[in-house]
Amino acid sequence: xxxxxxxxxxxxxxxxxxxxxxxxxxxxxxxxxxxxxxxxxxxxxxxxxxxxxxxxxxxxxxxxxxxxxxxxxxxx
Numbered sequence: 001x002x003x004x005x006x007x008x009x010x011x012x013x014x015x016x017x018x019x020x021x022x023x024x025x026x027x028x029x030x031x032x033x034x035x036x037x038x039x040x041x042x043x044x045x046x047x048x049x050x051x052x053x054x055x056x057x058x059x060x061x062x063x064x065x066x067x068x069x070x071x072x073x074x075x076x
Contacts, residue, residue: 013053015050015051016050016051016053018032025056025060032051
């Protein structure tokens with residue numbers, strides 16, 4: 001039986017913390033918090049949120065367009 005690599009079982013994408021997501025996107029954790037009420041995709045259980053980078057990146061592209069158009073938090 002031949003295996004089709006395209007249809008092989010892929011392990012699920014790992015969930016990341018707010019800090020890991022913020023580091024990946026080069027934003028602050030506070031910016032992540034501000035996006036949550038706007039619909040930022042996340043899994044929230046017991047007061048903790050976890051994110052999948054691919055889902056967040058797709059949401060950001062849909063909401064803001066290209067990465068260069070993503071608003072950055074202002075410095076105080």
